[in-house]
Amino acid sequence: MTDLARALRDLDEDKVLELVEEELKKEVSPLDIIAECHEGMAAVGDLFAAGKYFISDLMLSAEIMQNVMARLEPLIASLWDEEHMAGTFVIGTVSGDLHDIGKNIVVALLRSNGFKVVDLGVDVPAAKFVEMVRETGAKVLGLSALLSTTYPEMKKVIDALAAAGLREQVKVIIGGAIVNEEIRKMTGADAYAADAMTGVEFARKVYLKNKSGEAKTH
Ligand code: B12
Incomplete structure (x- = not known):
């Protein structure tokens, strides 16, 4: 574990912000800094689980x-200045789940990559996702969930898309702390992501495919 991950695990805010500045001075990429923080947050979760x-x-x-992200977001925005790929991405945290730090990172990275993001926030009911996919014509939908109890909600959203006749129009990627291939299968999603960049790459593939007419997205 790096010093930064450890400082976050120990909830030492001053130290965290000091180390972030140090790393930025050393030209460490904001994405690598986020990855270190991610490790620290996972350790916080483990300590919570252990009582x-x-x-x-x-x-x-x-x-x-959130304070770290307030510092890094403007830097992320400048990373991909030259690379603008239009496309709409609807995203939200599913019903019953209030975790949004990871989702907000995905939103920031998508926007900095030129995607139009419709961020529905947290605790989003299935019907709202369906409505926004229909309204925006988005070809990619991202669902975030961090609780074991909210995974079934992801399936509910995907089933609702199918019932509304929209499943062919939109590719669905799920993300959150412990999603995996098994959960992808269970929910019927097209892909899963353990980090934000995977979501950006997925959206790129979907929109590229739509331009070139190729068939595969995962
Ligand atoms: C911070 C935190 C909270 C905060 C959330 C604040 C906020 N605004 O988000 C608060 C205090 C509110 C909270 C509440 C609760 N929490 Co909580 N929380 C966490 C913690 C420590 C960190 C989560 C986090 O922000 N990580 C950092 C971000 C950057 O990582 P991330 O979310 O995984 O996102 C990354 C990827 O997963 C991915 N990603 C995420 N979403 C998406 C979506 C798409 C489309 C894509 C492509 C990618 C993607 O990209 C992100 C960037 O790389 C986790 C521990 C953990 N291991 O995750 C527990 C954890 C998720 N919480 C947990 C629990 C139990 C709860 C509570 C039920 C506690 C309680 N008794 O009340 C409540 C539930 C509230 C609710 N209804 O949602 C458990 C869940 C256990 C389980 N398996 O169900 C965890 C795992 C802790 C633990 N080990 O016990 N929590």
Whole structure:
């Protein structure tokens, strides 16, 4: 574990922000800094699961991470200035789930890559996803969930898209702390992502495919 990941795990905000500045000075990429923070947040989650941290600690970790993102987001925005690929991406955290730090990182990266992002926020009911996919004509939908109890919601959204006759129009990628191939299959999603960049690459492929007429997305 790096010093930065450890400082986040220990909820030492001053140290975290100091180390972020140090890394930026050394020209470490903001994406690598986010990856280190991600590791720290996972460690916070483990301590919570082990009964050593409480909900107030989870909240503090979220606050620290949001402050780190406030510093990094403008830098991310400047990373891909030359590369603009139009395309609409609808995203939200599913019903019953309030975690949005990871989703917000995905949103920032998509926007910096030239995608138009419709961010529906957290605790989004299945019907809202369906409505926005229909309204925007988006070809990619991203669903975020971090709780085991909210995975079934992802399936609900995908089933609702099918019932509305929209499943052929839109590719669905799911993301969040512990999604995997098994959960992808269970939900009927087209792909899963353990990090934000995978979501951007997926959207690129979908929109490229639509331009060139190729068939494969995963
Ligand atoms: C911070 C945090 C909170 C904060 C959230 C604040 C916020 N605004 O988001 C608060 C305090 C509110 C919270 C509440 C709860 N939490 Co919480 N939380 C966390 C914690 C520590 C970190 C999550 C985080 O922000 N990680 C950092 C980000 C950057 O990572 P990420 O979310 O995984 O996102 C990345 C990728 O997954 C991916 N990604 C994410 N979404 C998407 C979507 C798409 C489309 C794509 C492409 C990619 C993608 O890209 C991101 C960037 O790389 C996790 C621990 C963990 N292991 O994740 C627990 C954790 C998720 N929480 C947990 C629990 C139990 C809860 C509560 C039920 C606690 C309680 N008793 O009340 C509540 C539930 C509230 C609710 N209804 O949602 C458990 C879930 C266990 C489980 N398997 O179900 C965890 C795993 C902790 C644990 N080990 O026990 N939590």
